[in-house]
Amino acid sequence: MFFTYLWRELRRRMRQAIFIAVGLALGIGLVITVTAASAGVKNAQASVLHSLYGVGTDITVTKAPAAGANGNGFGFGFQQGIGTRTRPKAGTKIDNNTLSAGGTLAAMSSSAVSNVAKMRNVAAAAGGLTLTDRTITGTVPAINFNNNGGGGFNGGGGASANGGGNPGSFRADFKVNSFTVNGVDIGNGELGPLSTGKISSGRTFASADTSSHVALVDSSYATQYKLKVGGTIAVGNSKNTATDFKIVGIVSEPAGSNQADVYIPLGVAQSLANLKNNVNTIYVTAANSQAIDSLASAISKAVPGSTVTDQNTLASEVTGSISSAASLANNLGKWLAVAVLVAAFLLASLLTMSAVSRRIREFGTLKALGWKSRRVIGQVMGESIAIGILGGAVGVGIGILGAKLVGKFAPPLTATLGTTTGTATPGGQRFFSGAGGAVNGGGPPGGFPGGGTSGNGNPFRGAFSAARDAAPTVTTHLNAPITISAVIAAVVLAILGGLIAGSFGGWRAARLRPAAALSKVA
């Protein structure tokens, strides 16, 4: 009798039932679409961040250099006192190939890696070295001294670095090349920047390569400098000389990822850069995503003075349309969905109460026949829940369609990390290179003690400013995944909508006194 009566009643007021169901469906569909879009934006953010730090890395640990720490170790390999009569001999040939950390990420002992690896909630930890190889070649020209205060560095004009006195000047004609080198912990290859790479030629590192002079080269860099598997690449060291490394593989990294130009085994990198048993980045994988926050906090305490970065920290630095999309989905989208759903619930409740009012005589008759109030209420609620379930089913369909449309028609999202962070940033001001690899520096390297860092008239400016001015922008496509939990939530919302509407109607029906109901003549 219950279902027969329910179905017949819904059929009788089919139009109203459909109207209520459509209202609920729109609200529920919007909730699903917004939830899917939010999840899609989160996935896009995660993929961007993963490409920077590698799949599997939840936390990175770095350290800022101590205040007043010497620069980057780069230089010509000789001292020149500007303003004195001491100068390199004209005709001196310069051919320096230096590998160093660049002075923006301080070294940490490898024992810090072991300590972090042993911590609770750490699934894996690996150390890495981010280095820069710089080659300076050229010949020292004759230097002209004059007393008019003019002169300066070629191509720059302006005063000399020291200003005043008897500035020296010369026509500099040096060639500077640089590329980034990552020392990779071969034993923990699943962590770190190399983990997002795909070998497009040759092979990756084998465990036997731990102490070998073998290298993987980034595909863009290899194409630019016509490097191939089987060829060699010269990597400098702390003594300004070069070592040939055999190229065993070409690796392609996702665009915008924190890729280096060259990857060599960590131990070899440590040796060449005179950073034995040191790393300047620790990559950490948490045991589970819920532990990331507490783990980051624990690592901060375990490695004093370190900068611990997780995805949340990086996410706050991401700009571009991806962050706009995140804001749109999480704020406007969420509240719009809530508003529509509340409106749908209210409408359903009002219409249900109105329907009950029209059936007063009917319910009065049933009560006169001996139907208990709760049976009458149950009938009303059953009808409302049935409408809610119908609305939920249609709403899930609308939500899935909405999510597909978002995925199909959403414009590509861009994510850009800040081009520079402030000079007060722990770890030093960071400049991000569009060509690949992070160029971390507190300014252009200067080879002269007391040399200026203003960059005006700096002959090296051409070498480094491009790196400083560009910032990686990753373009990613937004997908809006529908999850089972979203569908279940939709069904629950639908039933809840029916219950709320039915409650109002049932309350109305329960208050009926049979005599009063029957005295109302239609």
Place this chain on the structure above:
Amino acid sequence: MYKLTGVTKDYPKGRATVHALRGVDLDIEDGEWLAIQGPTGHGKSTLLQILGGLDRPTSGSVVFDGRDLAMLRETQMTKMRATSVGFIFQTFNLIPTLSAQENVETALVPLGVSDRSRRARAAEALSSLGLGDRLRHLPGELSGGQQQRVAIARALVKEPKVLLADEPTGNLDEDTRGEIIGLLEKLWQEKGLSMVIVTHDSSIARRAQRLGTMKNGKLTVKQTV
């Protein structure tokens, strides 16, 4: 069957109070047929509602089958209506979305009868009233007389102790009126139930054993034969 003593019923109407019943005393024996007449608005339907447990008196006692209805809780009143009282209304009050058979079944739902038994009893009740070929018809597909027969079947299918009818022929044409009242009389005789009919129709009222007249909330009763 019934013993009413000093029953009054007042309704608030704005700032005033309507005294629908003013100290009604009434005894109804088992198996008795009582007709109640009177002008509109003088308390006939109110008296019927109190007899049927649809409403409570403001004061006085209404003893039905040894129990004072005024003292019963709502759930007890509901159960009493479900088992002992059959109602017939002027406007039939059939559920428009249920078939004739399903309408009759609604009277058996509160009794917890099984689905199969419920369907069978409803079909039998309708068949005994000549509606065996109309079981699946909706009320809208039946004539007035047929609808009232369905209502009578619904009232009697649970074999109540008393049948209360409020203007059962009020919405019917003359021929059908006679048909329905004849049917009620026949059933009253066959089943031996008590019957109280409120009617404007004197020809119907004269057929009852006793005739009550409501005027200004007061009831006077006399034998008809």
